[in-house]
Amino acid sequence: MTASPYLVPAASVVWEQEIKKSRFIAFLAHTPDAEAAKAFIERLRDEYPGAGHHCSAFIAGAPNDSQALGFSDDGEPSGTAGKPMLAVLQGSGIGEVTAVVVRYFGGIKLGTGGLVRAYGSSVNGALAELTTVEKVIEGRLALSADYSDVALLDNLLSQSGARWAQVDYGAVVSGVLQVDIRLLDNLIRQIKDRTQGRVIARPLTD
Known part of the structure; x- marks a missing residue:
């Protein structure tokens, strides 16, 4: 089970250029899903009617x-x-991102080639100023342990950066862990080896 982390925008960016009296204002924002992307587009439509x-x-x-x-x-x-805007975004290797270019027509037609260059370069200009952060893909792990193994387990979890998404302290300690998916298989193996199989750990798939 593997998945690679990827870059997402750390903050929104606005970048503007003028080409033959037309203003092109480019906006970039972090939008984690299609609903957020569409909401961002509509907000700019309202702000620049x-x-x-x-x-x-x-x-x-x-x-x-x-x-x-x-x-x-x-x-x-x-x-x-x-x-062309999408092509520039895809070439950036950045995910969860929306680009909107607002154009105020200046009276001079640019032609199809000119428009392609104008919109592409507007997104490129905004990307040049964009800061990014890494989004780590997390996996989930169902776990059940006797209280006698909790100290050892806590040490393993700390080393891997895993954290409890939910935990129940009943007859045994049980719950769901979240961990960098690249470390998931190794963590399961370590839990099994260090506790001689006493702690039950299995990956969860949605």
Whole structure:
């Protein structure tokens, strides 16, 4: 059972450029799911009602999750805004991110190639200023132990960075642990070896 951590935005970014009198204002934000992405897009539509276009692209999950993608040209010629914006986001290797480019038309048409470059470069400009943090993918582990093994178990959990998501102190100590999924298999093996199999630990899958 393996999964790689990935980068997500640490804070929102606003970046602006002017091309042939048109203003392109690029916004980037951390949006952990599609609902958050759509809410961010709608908020900017409300905040900038006078703009001609509110083009967008999002990755609502891990960077390589093809099921979590979305984009919109919002009235620009098909393929000139949302798709190039999404291509830039995908090239960044960042997940859980939404880009919105608000355009105020300046009276000079840019042509399809000019629009593709304008929207792509707007997202690139914002990405250059974006700070990121690593999102660790966690796995869950169901565990049951006698009280005599709790001290040894606590030591193992501390070393692995595991933490209780829920715990019940009844006849035995039982509950669910969360741990970096890359460490999950090794933690199960250590628990089994160090307690001679007395502690029951098994991975949970949603």
